[in-house]
Amino acid sequence: MADAREQHRRHRATDPVPAAQHYFTPEPAVPSAPRRVELVLPDTRFDLETDRGVFSPNRIDAGTKLLLLEDPLRDELSPGGPGREPASRTFVDLGCGYGAIALTLARRHPDATIWAVDVNERALALCRANAAALGLANVVVGREDELPAAGATGAVSAVYSNPPIRVGKAALQGLLDRWAARLAPGGRLLLVVRRDLGAESLERWLAERGWAPARLAARAGYRVLQARPCPSEAP
Ligand SMILES: C[S@@+](CC[C@H](N)C(=O)[O-])C[C@H]1O[C@@H](n2cnc3c(N)ncnc32)[C@H](O)[C@@H]1O
Numbered sequence: 546m547a548d549a550r551e552q553h554r555r556h557r558a559t560d561p562v563p564a565a566q567h568y569f570t571p572e573p574a575v576p577s578a579p580r581r582v583e584l585v586l587p588d589t590r591f592d593l594e595t596d597r598g599v600f601s602p603n604r605i606d607a608g609t610k611l612l613l614l615e616d617p618l619r620d621e622l623s624p625g626g627p628g629r630e631p632a633s634r635t636f637v638d639l640g641c642g643y644g645a646i647a648l649t650l651a652r653r654h655p656d657a658t659i660w661a662v663d664v665n666e667r668a669l670a671l672c673r674a675n676a677a678a679l680g681l682a683n684v685v686v687g688r689e690d691e692l693p694a695a696g697a698t699g700a701v702s703a704v705y706s707n708p709p710i711r712v713g714k715a716a717l718q719g720l721l722d723r724w725a726a727r728l729a730p731g732g733r734l735l736l737v738v739r740r741d742l743g744a745e746s747l748e749r750w751l752a753e754r755g756w757a758p759a760r761l762a763a764r765a766g767y768r769v770l771q772a773r774p775c776p777s778e779a780p
Contacts, residue, residue: 568642569709573598573667584645586613589652593643593675599668600642600707608767609645609707612737615762615769618703619653637662639706639724641686644672646705651681660701661686689723701727705735710742718750725756725774734772735761744768 575598583592584605595602601609618636634657638647641661651659661672661684669686676684685692704724708717725734734756738744740763748770751758756772763769 567711568598568600568668569640569664569712570598571664571666573665577667584610584649586610586649588619589649591648591652591679593645593648594671594678595643596667596671599665599671600640602643605645606707607765608737608739611762611764611767612705612707612735612769613646613649616653616705616735617761617771618735622654634658635660635701637701637704637706637724637727639704639720640709641672642668642707644675644684644686646707647672647684647686648675648679648681650705651676651684652679655683657683659684660692662689662692664688698726699729702729702732703735704728704732707737710738714743714746717747725754725772728774730775731773732775734770734774736770736772737767738770740766740768744770 578597580595580602581592582595582602582604584590600606634654636650636654636657637660638644638650639662641647641663642665644661647659647661650657661669661676663669663672669688672684673686676682676686701724704727708721710717712720721734728734734751736747738747744767748758748760748768751770751772754772754774756774758770758772761769761771
């Protein structure tokens with residue numbers, strides 16, 4: 546929590562938009578106004594509860610939907626799919642918001658555990674409520690410091706994220722570094738970023754780290770990027 550508050554404080558010092566209005570504020574000040582949005586994908590659909598004070602409350606974000614459509618693990622891990630088993634069946638939705646990515650993964654991989662992580666308490670409560678309403682018991686929702694095994698390295702097979710670009714480059718890179726260190730050998734980052742919010746500079750940074758970024762999709766102003774922080778150890 547200290548990290549999120551520090552991120553929030555630093556942002557307030559440099560951004561003209563009041564920090565309390567940002568989707569990554571730990572406790573949104575904007576009054577609650579619950580509503581529902583529909584997520585429709587070729588393999589699943591569900592309604593999700595959303596609210597003011599969280600990211601994209603009125604509709605599923607187009608980048609989020611693109612990441613879910615282009616998710617390479619959907620086919621690789623489907624019965625009869627070509628993929629190798631990942632070393633662990635733990636996936637992370639980093640910056641889960643109200644849960645579109647985490648809940649889709651939970652439904653696609655009922656035998657996996659999905660960690661849904663955020664700093665925004667309203668988003669976490671929505672994600673928890675949405676998982677319960679959909680009967681998805683394989684989702685563990687919490688802040689980074691609340692997840693029991695989150696400190697372990699090698700615990701995670703993939704980190705999915707529509708990342709919080711607006712926290713700033715240094716904070717974002719620190720976040721990705723921290724979660725990349727928790728990947729199992731051969732694990733990957735799967736990210737969606739808007740081109741006009743720095744997809745290409747993020748891609749360059751991933752390459753500089755030696756994480757072999759691959760562009761899985763480039764559509765409607767978004768890039769879906771895959772990076773492998775420990776490629777040489779792939780199982
Ligand atoms: C672009 S939004 C994506 C939300 C959701 N995954 C979706 O696709 O609708 C990024 C999310 O990252 C969260 N976030 C910001 N800083 C974070 C941090 N340090 N750790 C985890 N999540 C963070 C924000 O609160 C926000 O919910």
